[in-house]
Amino acid sequence: MERTAIYPGSFDPVTNGHVDIVERGLKIFDKIIVAILRNPAKEALFTVEERKEMIETSLNKYSNVEIDVFEGLLVDYAKKRNAGTILRGMRAVSEFEYEFQLALMNRKLNREIQTVFLMTGFRWIFTSSSIIKEAASFGGNINGMVPPLVSLKLKEKFGCITSADE
Amino acid sequence: MERTAIYPGSFDPVTNGHVDIVERGLKIFDKIIVAILRNPAKEALFTVEERKEMIETSLNKYSNVEIDVFEGLLVDYAKKRNAGTILRGMRAVSEFEYEFQLALMNRKLNREIQTVFLMTGFRWIFTSSSIIKEAASFGGNINGMVPPLVSLKLKEKFGCITSADE
Amino acid sequence: MERTAIYPGSFDPVTNGHVDIVERGLKIFDKIIVAILRNPAKEALFTVEERKEMIETSLNKYSNVEIDVFEGLLVDYAKKRNAGTILRGMRAVSEFEYEFQLALMNRKLNREIQTVFLMTGFRWIFTSSSIIKEAASFGGNINGMVPPLVSLKLKEKFGCITSADE
Amino acid sequence: MERTAIYPGSFDPVTNGHVDIVERGLKIFDKIIVAILRNPAKEALFTVEERKEMIETSLNKYSNVEIDVFEGLLVDYAKKRNAGTILRGMRAVSEFEYEFQLALMNRKLNREIQTVFLMTGFRWIFTSSSIIKEAASFGGNINGMVPPLVSLKLKEKFGCITSADE
Amino acid sequence: MERTAIYPGSFDPVTNGHVDIVERGLKIFDKIIVAILRNPAKEALFTVEERKEMIETSLNKYSNVEIDVFEGLLVDYAKKRNAGTILRGMRAVSEFEYEFQLALMNRKLNREIQTVFLMTGFRWIFTSSSIIKEAASFGGNINGMVPPLVSLKLKEKFGCITSADE
Amino acid sequence: MERTAIYPGSFDPVTNGHVDIVERGLKIFDKIIVAILRNPAKEALFTVEERKEMIETSLNKYSNVEIDVFEGLLVDYAKKRNAGTILRGMRAVSEFEYEFQLALMNRKLNREIQTVFLMTGFRWIFTSSSIIKEAASFGGNINGMVPPLVSLKLKEKFGCITSADE
Numbered sequence: 001m002e003r004t005a006i007y008p009g010s011f012d013p014v015t016n017g018h019v020d021i022v023e024r025g026l027k028i029f030d031k032i033i034v035a036i037l038r039n040p041a042k043e044a045l046f047t048v049e050e051r052k053e054m055i056e057t058s059l060n061k062y063s064n065v066e067i068d069v070f071e072g073l074l075v076d077y078a079k080k081r082n083a084g085t086i087l088r089g090m091r092a093v094s095e096f097e098y099e100f101q102l103a104l105m106n107r108k109l110n111r112e113i114q115t116v117f118l119m120t121g122f123r124w125i126f127t128s129s130s131i132i133k134e135a136a137s138f139g140g141n142i143n144g145m146v147p148p149l150v151s152l153k154l155k156e157k158f159g160c161i162t163s164a165d166e
Numbered sequence: 167m168e169r170t171a172i173y174p175g176s177f178d179p180v181t182n183g184h185v186d187i188v189e190r191g192l193k194i195f196d197k198i199i200v201a202i203l204r205n206p207a208k209e210a211l212f213t214v215e216e217r218k219e220m221i222e223t224s225l226n227k228y229s230n231v232e233i234d235v236f237e238g239l240l241v242d243y244a245k246k247r248n249a250g251t252i253l254r255g256m257r258a259v260s261e262f263e264y265e266f267q268l269a270l271m272n273r274k275l276n277r278e279i280q281t282v283f284l285m286t287g288f289r290w291i292f293t294s295s296s297i298i299k300e301a302a303s304f305g306g307n308i309n310g311m312v313p314p315l316v317s318l319k320l321k322e323k324f325g326c327i328t329s330a331d332e
Numbered sequence: 333m334e335r336t337a338i339y340p341g342s343f344d345p346v347t348n349g350h351v352d353i354v355e356r357g358l359k360i361f362d363k364i365i366v367a368i369l370r371n372p373a374k375e376a377l378f379t380v381e382e383r384k385e386m387i388e389t390s391l392n393k394y395s396n397v398e399i400d401v402f403e404g405l406l407v408d409y410a411k412k413r414n415a416g417t418i419l420r421g422m423r424a425v426s427e428f429e430y431e432f433q434l435a436l437m438n439r440k441l442n443r444e445i446q447t448v449f450l451m452t453g454f455r456w457i458f459t460s461s462s463i464i465k466e467a468a469s470f471g472g473n474i475n476g477m478v479p480p481l482v483s484l485k486l487k488e489k490f491g492c493i494t495s496a497d498e
Numbered sequence: 499m500e501r502t503a504i505y506p507g508s509f510d511p512v513t514n515g516h517v518d519i520v521e522r523g524l525k526i527f528d529k530i531i532v533a534i535l536r537n538p539a540k541e542a543l544f545t546v547e548e549r550k551e552m553i554e555t556s557l558n559k560y561s562n563v564e565i566d567v568f569e570g571l572l573v574d575y576a577k578k579r580n581a582g583t584i585l586r587g588m589r590a591v592s593e594f595e596y597e598f599q600l601a602l603m604n605r606k607l608n609r610e611i612q613t614v615f616l617m618t619g620f621r622w623i624f625t626s627s628s629i630i631k632e633a634a635s636f637g638g639n640i641n642g643m644v645p646p647l648v649s650l651k652l653k654e655k656f657g658c659i660t661s662a663d664e
Numbered sequence: 665m666e667r668t669a670i671y672p673g674s675f676d677p678v679t680n681g682h683v684d685i686v687e688r689g690l691k692i693f694d695k696i697i698v699a700i701l702r703n704p705a706k707e708a709l710f711t712v713e714e715r716k717e718m719i720e721t722s723l724n725k726y727s728n729v730e731i732d733v734f735e736g737l738l739v740d741y742a743k744k745r746n747a748g749t750i751l752r753g754m755r756a757v758s759e760f761e762y763e764f765q766l767a768l769m770n771r772k773l774n775r776e777i778q779t780v781f782l783m784t785g786f787r788w789i790f791t792s793s794s795i796i797k798e799a800a801s802f803g804g805n806i807n808g809m810v811p812p813l814v815s816l817k818l819k820e821k822f823g824c825i826t827s828a829d830e
Numbered sequence: 831m832e833r834t835a836i837y838p839g840s841f842d843p844v845t846n847g848h849v850d851i852v853e854r855g856l857k858i859f860d861k862i863i864v865a866i867l868r869n870p871a872k873e874a875l876f877t878v879e880e881r882k883e884m885i886e887t888s889l890n891k892y893s894n895v896e897i898d899v900f901e902g903l904l905v906d907y908a909k910k911r912n913a914g915t916i917l918r919g920m921r922a923v924s925e926f927e928y929e930f931q932l933a934l935m936n937r938k939l940n941r942e943i944q945t946v947f948l949m950t951g952f953r954w955i956f957t958s959s960s961i962i963k964e965a966a967s968f969g970g971n972i973n974g975m976v977p978p979l980v981s982l983k984l985k986e987k988f989g990c991i992t993s994a995d996e
Contacts, residue, residue: 003526024612027582028501028526041303073304084525090598090615100588103617104292109306114522117588117615119601126768137705138737140773169360190446193416194335194360207801239802250359256432256449266422269451270790275804280356283422283449285435373635405636436624441638458934469871470903472939539967571968602956607970667858688944691914692833692858748857754930754947764920767949778854781920781947783933 004083005029005116008074011036012044013150014055015132017124021089022059024118031064033081038071045133045157058147075110086115091125170249171195171282174240177202178210179316180221181298183290187255188225190284197230199247204237211299211323224313241276252281257291336415337361337448340406343368344376345482346387347464349456353421354391356450363396365413370403377465377489390479407442418447423457502581503527503614506572509534510542511648512553513630515622519587520557522616529562531579536569543631543655556645573608584613589623668747669693669780672738675700676708677814678719679796681788685753686723688782695728697745702735709797709821722811739774750779755789834913835859835946838904841866842874843980844885845962847954851919852889854948861894863911868901875963875987888977905940916945921955 005025011018011034018034025032034055038048046054052067059065070077078086086106088099103115127145136142136154143151171191177184177200184200191198200221204214212220218233225231236243244252252272254265269281293311302308302320309317337357343350343366350366357364366387370380378386384399391397402409410418418438420431435447459477468474468486475483503523509516509532516532523530532553536546544552550565557563568575576584584604586597601613625643634640634652641649669689675682675698682698689696698719702712710718712733723729734741742750750770752763767779791809800806800818807815835855841848841864848864855862864885868878876884882897889895900907908916916936918929933945957975966972966984973981 027612028614071304073301073306076305100617101292101294101297104620105297105301107620108292108311109301114525115617116526117617119598119613119615122602122605126765126772128765131765131769135737135769135773138735139740140737145772193446194448237802239799239804242803266451267790267792267795270454271795271799273454274790274809275799280359281451282360283451285432285447285449288436288439403636405633405638408637433624433626433629437629437633440624440643441633458931458938460931463931463935467903467935467939470901471906472903477938569968571965571970574969599956599958599961603961603965606956606975607965691944692946764949768952771952778857779949780858781949783930783937783945783947786934786937 002031003029003085004031004033004081005085005087006033006035006074006078006081006083007087008035008037008070008077010039010042010044010129011051011055012046012129012133013051013146013153014058015124015127015129015146015150016144017089017091017120017127018055019058019147020121020124021087021118022062022065024121025087026062026064028116029085029087031066032087033066033068033083034059035074035077036067036069037074038069046153050153054147054150054153057149073109075106075113078113079110084113086113088115088117089120090117091120091128168197169195169251170197170199170247171251171253172199172201172240172244172247172249173253174201174203174236174243176205176208176210176295177217177221178212178295178299179217179312179319180224181290181293181295181312181316182310183255183257183286183293184221185224185313186287186290187253187284188228188231190287191253192228192230194282195251195253197232198253199232199234199249200225201240201243202233202235203240204235212319216319220313220316220319223315239275241272241279244279245276250279252279254281254283255286256283257286257294334363335361335417336363336365336413337417337419338365338367338406338410338413338415339419340367340369340402340409342371342374342376342461343383343387344378344461344465345383345478345485346390347456347459347461347478347482348476349421349423349452349459350387351390351479352453352456353419353450354394354397356453357419358394358396360448361417361419363398364419365398365400365415366391367406367409368399368401369406370401378485382485386479386482386485389481405441407438407445410445411442416445418445420447420449421452422449423452423460500529501527501583502529502531502579503583503585504531504533504572504576504579504581505585506533506535506568506575508537508540508542508627509549509553510544510627510631511549511644511651512556513622513625513627513644513648514642515587515589515618515625516553517556517645518619518622519585519616520560520563522619523585524560524562526614527583527585529564530585531564531566531581532557533572533575534565534567535572536567544651548651552645552648552651555647571607573604573611576611577608582611584611586613586615587618588615589618589626666695667693667749668695668697668745669749669751670697670699670738670742670745670747671751672699672701672734672741674703674706674708674793675715675719676710676793676797677715677810677817678722679788679791679793679810679814680808681753681755681784681791682719683722683811684785684788685751685782686726686729688785689751690726690728692780693749693751695730696751697730697732697747698723699738699741700731700733701738702733710817714817718811718814718817721813737773739770739777742777743774748777750777752779752781753784754781755784755792832861833859833915834861834863834911835915835917836863836865836904836908836911836913837917838865838867838900838907840869840872840874840959841881841885842876842959842963843881843976843983844888845954845957845959845976845980846974847919847921847950847957848885849888849977850951850954851917851948852892852895854951855917856892856894858946859915859917861896862917863896863898863913864889865904865907866897866899867904868899876983880983884977884980884983887979903939905936905943908943909940914943916943918945918947919950920947921950921958 022032036051048069055067132142137158202217214235221233298308303324354364368383380401387399464474464477469490534549546567553565630640635656700715716731719731796806796809801822866881878899885897962972962975967988
């Protein structure tokens with residue numbers, strides 16, 4: 001059997017923690033579809049297209065990783081893509097309960113699809129997209145927490161080149 | 167003594183989990199007042215009037231349940247209604263701490279009124295109003311998680327009739 | 333309808349937090365049965381008889397409180413006593429999840445019986461039986477955390493009269 | 499690539515929740531080794547041999563499931579069996595943090611082996627081995643929470659045949 | 665060595681819980697700088713200047729407390745002020761994990777600066793700025809939870825003088 | 831003012847995480863007393879004397895660190911030593927609540943003494959004494975998680991020299 005997993009998220013922007021989860025997932029799944037949710041209701045820093053480009057650049061060495069954009073219900077998208085598994089990374093206890101409720105809801109909506117949790121690599125436990133955006137907005141040096149292109153794009157957005165980059 | 171409990175909330179919209187808490191509460195209290203908070207500061211999907219109608223339809227078989235709308239401080243409303251108890255449902259660990267702080271605050275504001283927690287029925291653990299709205303907005307089939315009228319209203323709001331309903 | 337609630341526990345020994353829960357419960361229930369679990373598998377500091385005496389002394393002003401001892405399944409005992417409700421106090425987040433699992437198990441064993449949670453009074457949040465026993469064993473002054481008789485009995489057990497008592 | 503996962507535990511005794519995790523795991527892995535830890539330091543209700551027999555009976559319809567016993571370090575056992583993945587079920591927030599620490603420790607001990615978490619089926623959230631043993635010891639009817647053979651063995655252990663079985 | 669700690673926050677408005685943390689901190693540090701974050705991205709009830717005035721009035725008896733306003737990265741501000749320590753108060757489990765992630769991020773941004781946690785005084789566990797603002801907005805009596813000037817300013821903001829104050 | 835902090839614990843055995851907390855504490859306090867609790871009620875792997883020797887060897891480069899053994903109530907010991915502060919390290923959410931209750935109890939027993947929490951260094955989050963003992967007992971290589979002498983002593987205890995040490 002060929003196993004495909006959907007790795008859904010906002011990826012606003014992709015972090016080294018996300019990259020790490022994809023790489024860990026590839027040890028278990030034959031193919032991973034990184035699926036960016038197009039959600040008009042949620043304000044984002046980067047457009048869906050910018051986010052897609054940043055993920056593609058960060059993961060282009062893996063031939064069995066596809067980057068896609070979806071709208072609507074995740075389980076419907078997973079079914080359409082013939083993927084029986086939703087892949088989620090976990091970093092912290094506070095995230096766990098929300099993930100749990102979400103996984104229960106998705107199972108309720110479609111019994112065929114299950115959720116698999118992988119643990120983020122130790123170094124990435126504190127690298128959430130939002131905490132990185134906050135640090136970058138204040139001029140913090142976020143090299144090493146995100147792929148190089150993301151680091152560059154964040155500096156463009158916030159109009160600051162830190163001394164460490166010169 | 168006659169015991170009246172206030173069951174406060176946004177109920178935007180009422181779910182089967184809420185209905186379940188009212189039914190459990192009726193085993194302990196003589197009367198339950200479902201009290202919708204009119205909160206201009208918080209954006210809602212349904213108007214207070216729509217929410218009231220949906221709750222009334224869902225609970226109209228119980229003569230000792232009253233649906234009301236209140237503004238201002240919950241403990242003041244409870245006192246005005248001669249209710250010594252605030253009834254709250256609990257589903258998850260993450261909710262517990264907020265409920266705890268709220269109950270402490272309410273006790274501080276009025277020592278006469280206490281908070282009673284009932285556990286949501288097992289099947290309703292994942293049916294929060296917000297997760298149901300999110301699923302419905304993407305066309306998910308939320309029948310069985312909310313009363314029939316709510317299911318209908320949600321589909322009207324989001325302009326989608328799923329195949330399961332035809 | 334007459335409402336009876338079972339308040340089960342080890343009560344090894346009873347604390348002011350337990351007394352507080354009974355007093356709060358009496359605002360909702362017509363009768364409360366404080367039920368000491370006789371559990372040969374669990375080592376205790378006080379015998380069941382000592383524990384019973386200490387609770388009786390602490391709650392003897394309430395005519396609608398009964399102290400009893402039970403063995404076996406809690407829901408069977410509740411049924412035998414015609415009590416539809418199990419009363420539990422909650423102090424902390426860490427307790428919540430265990431209480432939740434226990435309540436689900438009890439509901440599974442007997443659908444007729446439900447669990448009601450009351451919040452311990454603010455001052456009693458840190459007064460667990462075990463933390464009090466530990467403090468008392470090292471000679472800590474635990475007056476004000478337990479009823480007077482319990483304070484006395486703890487000092488007898490640990491063979492220490494602290495300077496504050498002289 | 500062939501993917502083998504180790505599903506380690508005490509299984510004292512196996513529950514329907516464990517069986518559920520194996521069945522979910524089989525959708526992702528080609529082979530699952532249920533590995534009972536022989537731990538002389540931890541007291542158990544059933545012998546390792548009894549536990550092995552109960553698991554075998556419960557899972558004998560799956561040709562790609564193997565039941566084994568191991569001693570020593572889990573990651574060493576996984577390496578010896580050529581299994582790159584440790585499979586764990588999760589039910590509750592309180593378990594999550596311990597699992598997290600364990601997975602970090604195992605990764606530290608052997609970087610090649612990773613841990614995958616699956617969510618227990620909704621119905622099994624409250625069926626821990628210990629809570630089931632406690633209920634059974636008091637004569638509670640635990641049919642439907644454990645495989646039939648386990649139900650029988652538990653009743654033998656605790657010397658009680660409940661009325662529901664006659 | 666002289667030890668200076670930065671106590672950062674929004675202080676919108678300062679509560680008795682904040683005052684308590686400063687007083688506890690003064691037992692450990694020679695100087696405390698209460699640092700209000702000027703954050704244009706976050707909507708506030710009071711202006712930075714109003715917040716500064718309220719803190720100054722509440723803490724003017726301590727000569728070794730300075731009130732300041734900062735923008736940008738906290739660790740950069742701490743370095744500029746020659747403060748090696750960030751002081752944080754903790755009240756609840758739910759806050760802990762966020763604080764943990766924040767402290768890890770700050771350590772990553774500047775290894776020289778560490779975070780010290782003090783526990784809020786027992787009476788202040790439920791006095792968060794946001795819960796107090798909510799209570800005040802509904803006309804709740806929040807005397808005793810905030811310094812007198814803050815109580816006055818909140819009543820001005822929400823245009824209500826409660827009966828208890830007359 | 832001279833500031834002394836007590837760092838209490840079982841230290842059975844000391845880990846690099848403990849050493850890290852002491853080193854962080856020395857940036858804030860003039861003197862740290864590492865205080866081993868002599869607790870006959872709790873079974874330990876190492877004797878108090880062995881534990882003391884291992885800590886002394888690990889921290890002998892710091893002249894302002896003292897290793898001591900105490901019995902009885904921690905706050906009484908702190909008072910006797912003229913230490914106004916109890917120092918605690920924190921690694922995980924699950925520890926936080928217990929620490930919180932303990933700190934409240936200690937404050938109740940002696941209002942003059944407060945608890946200060948430092949966050950364990952990132953690398954030591956998973957190095958609890960108990961998880962290290964478990965790994966060592968199964969022959970796991972725990973070099974780098976504990977001071978060299980502790981590593982040696984653990985191997986002696988469990989009678990195993992791992993291949994990595996030869």
